[in-house]
Amino acid sequence: MKNSKLFIAILISLVLGVFLGAVVHYYFPSFQEDFSKNIKLLGTIFIRMVQMIIAPLVFSTLVVGIAKMGDLKMVGRVGGKAMAWFLTASLISLLLGLVLVNTLKPGLNTDISLSELDGASDLLEKTHAFSLEEFIKHLVPKSLFEALATNEILQIVIFSIIFGVALASLGKKGKPIIKMLDTLSHVILKMVTYIMWVAPLGVLGSVASAVAKHGFGIFSLYANYLIAFTIGIVALWLILLLVGYLFLGKRLFVLLQRIKNPLLIAFSTTSSEAVFPKLVEELERFGCQNKIVSFTLPLGYSFNLDGSMMYMTFASVFIAQVYGIEMTLGEQLTMLLVLMLTSKGVAGVPRASLIVIVATCAMFGIPPEGIALILPIDHFCDMARSMTNVLGNSLATAVIDKWEIKTELNE
DSSP states (O other): OOOHHHHHHHHHHHHHHEEEHHHHHHHOOHHHHHHHHHHHHHHHHHHHHHHHHHHHHHHHHHHHHHHHHHHHHHHHHHHHHHHHHHHHHHHHHHHHHHHHHHOOOOSSSOOOOOOOOHHHHHHHHHGGGHEEEEEEHHHOOHHHHHHHHHTOOOHHHHHHHHHHHHHHHHHGGGGHHHHHHHHHHHHHHOOOOOOOOGGHHHHHHHHHHHHHTTTTHHHHHHHOOOOOHHHHHHHHHHHHHHHHHHTTTTTTHHHHHHTTHHHHHHHTTTGGGGGGHHHHEEEEEEEEHHHHHHHHHHHHHHHHHHHHHHHHHHHHHHHHHTTOOOOOOOHHHHHHHHHHGGGGOOOOOTHHHHHHHHHHHHHTTTGGGGGGHHHHHHHHHHHHHHHHHHHHHHHHHHHHHHHHHHHHHHH
């Protein structure tokens, strides 16, 4: 009942946000900038409230999950299954984006200009963050407290895995710490319940801000781009749901019912990170083991961003098409492989998908400032990307949990 009330409240906020944003954009144009800036604070407050509990939640649940697994062999087995799923899903998503952008060719028929180069300048300056050296530095934390303070999920995961394995090896001596961290995780999940009731305000602020700033005219300007991208997202959802049904059967529909709130919040706020704590709670309610959820989900947030993967190949080739640059099949497949590697360090980096696209364009002779072509519409594409990332990670966790239960029964 509470879930349904929250879902309805978020839907109402979504509609109200669109209405308020449209009124300001079309009837009070002089207030557009101030209104957009100020009402967006509602979304910022909600996301910051969620961000403050992500680090302790990831650390406590992951350490407890690994300690409960009990041995390195099981950690390796679950981790191996998770990475196999993530790499396969990433490859399919990247390939889908490549096929669609070559088939529909939205860049050849879109009448847009480089009008927002200033907005792209900060992205152009951040491309260095995706070199191999920077990725390795980003992977291993030099300080746990720095990683916790900056919500570096991947770094927290690395530390938690080592800490959890060491804690499990202590046997009885480690049990008081395991019990304490288990209690901590339950307290934080209780906080999630309270914070989620702020979500409708966050949704209202995020949506009203975007519509007030851009209006509806942007959809007609980018019609070809949005239609092609929407076809891609729908196709990716069909693939993910089909694979999910093959493994979960009719339980898939129970899972979708459980994660409807996280999906809607991710869509409205353009932040899959904002729903991480709620997703942990809902997957456990669905029936997934705590030790599997706490291990697989943080990994998924670092390595399994299906919506973002599809967008990277799609947007990179789109920019090339607008500039009239012909890319051979070999070049496009090389780009796909490059994106497979460079995209794995994007978790927790603001506008990371765009930064990766800039770096990739520069590598393949496509003007990197072309990122300005897609900046005006990126917020709306990010809504679909974020929701797809949440779906992909939910399915991955549920399927890996089922595999692990079968493995344990066979043993």
